[in-house]
Amino acid sequence: MLSPSGAAPHPAVLLVPGCSGFTAVNGINLYDERARELQAAGYAVVFVDYLGRFDNCGHVSHAQVGEDILGAATWTRAQPGIDPGRISVIGWSYGGGGVLAALMAMPSGPPIFAKAVMYYPDCRGEKPWTTTGISALMLMGAIDDVARPALCDTVVKRAPPNTIRTVLYPNSRHSFDMRSLPERAEYPFGTMGYNAEAANASWATALDFLR
Numbered sequence: 001m002l003s004p005s006g007a008a009p010h011p012a013v014l015l016v017p018g019c020s021g022f023t024a025v026n027g028i029n030l031y032d033e034r035a036r037e038l039q040a041a042g043y044a045v046v047f048v049d050y051l052g053r054f055d056n057c058g059h060v061s062h063a064q065v066g067e068d069i070l071g072a073a074t075w076t077r078a079q080p081g082i083d084p085g086r087i088s089v090i091g092w093s094y095g096g097g098g099v100l101a102a103l104m105a106m107p108s109g110p111p112i113f114a115k116a117v118m119y120y121p122d123c124r125g126e127k128p129w130t131t132t133g134i135s136a137l138m139l140m141g142a143i144d145d146v147a148r149p150a151l152c153d154t155v156v157k158r159a160p161p162n163t164i165r166t167v168l169y170p171n172s173r174h175s176f177d178m179r180s181l182p183e184r185a186e187y188p189f190g191t192m193g194y195n196a197e198a199a200n201a202s203w204a205t206a207l208d209f210l211r
Contacts, residue, residue: 001079002035004043008081011088012044013210014072014113016065018093018175019057022047030182034090034203041207044082048072048089049099057094062126065098066105072104073112088115088210093147093174096121096138100155103129103136117206120144120174123151128158137209138162139202141172146190167205169198179203 004010015022015031022031035045050068054060068091077084091099096118104127106112117135123145131159139147149168156164173183175192177199184193 002039003043003081004039005047006041008044008048009083009175010042010044011210012076012082012084014046014069014076014087014089016050016069016089016095016098018089018095019051021051022039022049025178025180028178030178030180034139037164037207042075043199043210044079046072046076046096051097051201057087062094062097062122063105065095066101066103069098069102069207070105070112077112081175085114087113089113090117090119090206091121092119096120096147097123097126100126100129100164103131103134106131106134114187115210117209119150119177120147120149121203122147123155126155128155130162131164132160134163135209138164138166139205139207140166140168141174141176141195142168142170143172144151144174144176144190146174146192167202169195169202171195172198 038045050065065186073087099116099118111131111133118138120140172195173191173193176195179194
């Protein structure tokens with residue numbers, strides 16, 4: 001856990017990666033960059049490394065990622081210097097699907113985390129949650145052909161009223177905030193690409209949402 005300076009208690013943010021994990025690509029590690037920014041802004045940061053246990057996304061379900069997220073949130077809440085009422089999570093791609101699964105599996109009572117940000121989440125097979133007291137933000141690329149935004153429609157429409165906000169960035173592909181990528185990169189599973197405008201705008205939106 002990365003701890004910020006200043007007087008406790010601190011809010012905390014869990015980071016949940018996509019299928020590439022917390023590794024650097026082309027010498028750039030977005031997750032480390034985001035963690036340092038969050039730490040400087042006064043947040044404790046916890047890395048949810050589900051791939052360290054399951055090796056790759058082919059061996060892990062959204063539900064299992066969700067279990068790791070809920071376990072990490074429970075652990076974080078119990079740490080000294082942490083405000084247990086201000087735990088948030090940010091998930092990217094498959095990690096975003098895991099965040100949705102965690103929301104669905106949230107036990108009854110006060111929510112274990114209160115805010116959830118999902119970058120271009122993999123919504124395949126996911127269902128809306130019923131737990132109240134949670135706010136969610138989905139940041140998606142309009143031309144994403146890897147995790148298609150339309151697959152999230154059921155979750156968005158059936159989530160508890162006024163709990164989820166979606167932002168669709170035009171001309172933006174999957175992984176639009178990964179500046180380690182070129183503007184267009186073809187893969188067997190679809191096209192990914194960096195979009196600086198969407199990357200900057202989405203991160204500003206995410207930080208504002210977390211406050």
